[in-house]
Amino acid sequence: MNRRNFLMAAAVAPVAPALAAPPGPSIETKILRLNLQHTWTTTMSSSQYRDTLHVAYARDGITGHGEGAPIVRYHEDAESARKAVESVRGLLLSANPMQFAKVMAEVFRRVPGEWAGKAAIDIALMDWVGQKLGIPLYTYFGLDPKDTPLTTFSIGIDTPEITKQKTREAADFPILKVKVGLATDEPTIEAVRSVTKKPLRVDANEGWKDKEEAVRKINWLEKMGVEFIEQPLPAEMIEETRWVRGRVHIPIIADEACQRASEIPKLKDAFDGVNVKLDKSGGLLEAYRMIQIAKALGMKTMLGCMVSSSVSVTAAAHLSPLVDYADLDGNLLISNDPFRGVLVEKGKLVLPGRAGLGLRGA
Numbered sequence: 001m002n003r004r005n006f007l008m009a010a011a012v013a014p015v016a017p018a019l020a021a022p023p024g025p026s027i028e029t030k031i032l033r034l035n036l037q038h039t040w041t042t043t044m045s046s047s048q049y050r051d052t053l054h055v056a057y058a059r060d061g062i063t064g065h066g067e068g069a070p071i072v073r074y075h076e077d078a079e080s081a082r083k084a085v086e087s088v089r090g091l092l093l094s095a096n097p098m099q100f101a102k103v104m105a106e107v108f109r110r111v112p113g114e115w116a117g118k119a120a121i122d123i124a125l126m127d128w129v130g131q132k133l134g135i136p137l138y139t140y141f142g143l144d145p146k147d148t149p150l151t152t153f154s155i156g157i158d159t160p161e162i163t164k165q166k167t168r169e170a171a172d173f174p175i176l177k178v179k180v181g182l183a184t185d186e187p188t189i190e191a192v193r194s195v196t197k198k199p200l201r202v203d204a205n206e207g208w209k210d211k212e213e214a215v216r217k218i219n220w221l222e223k224m225g226v227e228f229i230e231q232p233l234p235a236e237m238i239e240e241t242r243w244v245r246g247r248v249h250i251p252i253i254a255d256e257a258c259q260r261a262s263e264i265p266k267l268k269d270a271f272d273g274v275n276v277k278l279d280k281s282g283g284l285l286e287a288y289r290m291i292q293i294a295k296a297l298g299m300k301t302m303l304g305c306m307v308s309s310s311v312s313v314t315a316a317a318h319l320s321p322l323v324d325y326a327d328l329d330g331n332l333l334i335s336n337d338p339f340r341g342v343l344v345e346k347g348k349l350v351l352p353g354r355a356g357l358g359l360r361g362a
């Protein structure tokens, strides 16, 4: 089914009998293949496309859109995410969507794992609720869209020549995020630095395996104008990260070590901040909770994303006025985004003023 048919199906199904009440609620799940502009390499994988799960929740003539990008690290794929959503179809069709917090608590209780599937449900419900209330989601959360941070643009791991080319292509972005964590860290950073003096943020994706190596690399990165380092060591090496933190000057941000709100207190002295992603947390509600808990503990907050369409990235962007750092460029890395939502102007996230997520067809 192409996107147009998918949207039409979401809007009209199920077919209402003549003279009946407005169409009852419906849910459509669909796996979308998103094509990457560049082959995307991190310490974890290399790929030319990503499949994400899309959910359309329709009721009262309003359609809410949600998306989740499955994360291999959490043993998910698009099909398992789709099955997770289908497993709670009955609950979602019978529930009152205005009781979204109660509904999502029940979804979390019934569905083990499958964070991307849960995120797709949560985002679709919140998009629907925002449209029903006639307000953008940032207004629902009490935020000022002028407070959005700059987003970084990510440079995946590649040869020095292609790294230089990608850095030049990112000319509009005032801050870059560079992926490291393989044997090529120094040539990668030197390639970026050979074409730009911009501030850099670096993500090692758990790529360094011992604490001395991490200290050496982080202190070198600081000299190269790097603002902070994300997940230098494997997630479970919290004690070693604490040791590293005592020997470096730039902030250390937890990503793989921090999936949900309940994990944040134990990270407090090992990390300066946390990278929150809707695909990890299971949606906007848990992401909001994570941001508030991190702030209460005096930690820095960041919103990140996976490679995904404008549905998921726009959802995260609605929370971005709350955070210190944003890395919300997953939709900019693909060539077939079916939606338009948040825009980026000279690195600044620009939220749509329309109700809910504020999405439009591309």
Ligand code: MG
Pocket (backbone or CB within 6 Å): 203, 205, 230, 231, 255, 256, 275, 304
């Ligand atoms: Mg990361």
